[in-house]
Amino acid sequence: MRTINRAGRTGVRVAGQDWDSVAGDLDAYGNALTGQPLLSPTECRAITALYDDGERFRTTVDMARHRFGSGQYRYFTHDLPELVRELRAALYPRLLPVARDWAGKLGRDAPWPDTLDEWLTMCHEAGQAKSAQILLRYGAGDWNALHRDVFGDMVFPLQVVIGLDVPGTDFTGGEFIMTEQRPRAQSRGSSATLPQGHGLVFTTRDRPVRSARGWSNAPMRHGVSTVRSGHRHTLGLVFHDAA
Numbered sequence: 001m002r003t004i005n006r007a008g009r010t011g012v013r014v015a016g017q018d019w020d021s022v023a024g025d026l027d028a029y030g031n032a033l034t035g036q037p038l039l040s041p042t043e044c045r046a047i048t049a050l051y052d053d054g055e056r057f058r059t060t061v062d063m064a065r066h067r068f069g070s071g072q073y074r075y076f077t078h079d080l081p082e083l084v085r086e087l088r089a090a091l092y093p094r095l096l097p098v099a100r101d102w103a104g105k106l107g108r109d110a111p112w113p114d115t116l117d118e119w120l121t122m123c124h125e126a127g128q129a130k131s132a133q134i135l136l137r138y139g140a141g142d143w144n145a146l147h148r149d150v151f152g153d154m155v156f157p158l159q160v161v162i163g164l165d166v167p168g169t170d171f172t173g174g175e176f177i178m179t180e181q182r183p184r185a186q187s188r189g190s191s192a193t194l195p196q197g198h199g200l201v202f203t204t205r206d207r208p209v210r211s212a213r214g215w216s217n218a219p220m221r222h223g224v225s226t227v228r229s230g231h232r233h234t235l236g237l238v239f240h241d242a243a
């Protein structure tokens with residue numbers, strides 16, 4: 001795709017985000033929008049156009065068939081588009097301080113090395129060797145059930161979804177939604193509309209929340225509310241690989 005030569009810009013855009021603000025929102029809500037786009041509208045359209053290029057993907061999931069909701073998503077092969085590879089590698093070290101901080105608060109090991117490549121080698125050696133990067137396509141009536149993208153013991157605690165369409169113009173409905181299961185209490189919900197090209201960083205499995213005795217573990221789930229009209233595409237970046 002033509003964006004290949006501009007892939008270096010992605011690293012610049014990742015570096016230009018206000019990561020302190022992202023970390024603050026992650027601590028408060030378990031999810032955080034990037035304040036600035038990670039992808040230009042042209043790049044968003046180029047990635048969306050890949051959806052119909054079957055060679056790019058290792059598997060296609062019909063969400064209704066698995067009772068995951070309604071709609072479709074496709075797992076990229078390891079031969080990721082340059083832009084996607086660069087984005088994932090640039091995001092990993094930005095999320096690492098939060099991952100390590102959360103593990104410390106929960107009294108857990110923090111097995112994640114400084115670079116994504118080293119972490120992926122660990123995933124592969126542990127038997128999680130398949131690409132987990134996905135492109136999702138939702139039409140009117142489609143939705144994504146509340147879930148967690150965990151494929152085994154190797155888990156990076158944060159992931160990123162990037163909106164590829166313009167909400168309100170290309171589609172209506174289709175909000176990103178999250179629930180936080182509070183210790184010994186009812187769950188809290190949150191939602192986000194993803195502006196085109198913007199990323200939403202969110203909790204993969206669980207996160208520390210303050211409790212009377214220090215920190216408790218709050219299980220989190222994410223999904224997408226029903227798309228009312230149009231089409232909604234997203235790029236899902238997960239930092240561990242799949243089994």
Ligand SMILES: O=C(O)CCC(=O)C(=O)O
Nearest residue numbers: 136149161176224234236
């Ligand atoms: O389409 C979305 O906003 C969320 C997709 C999703 O489940 C993910 O990226 O893990």
Ligand SMILES: [Fe+2]
Nearest residue numbers: 147148149222
């Ligand atoms: Fe997901």
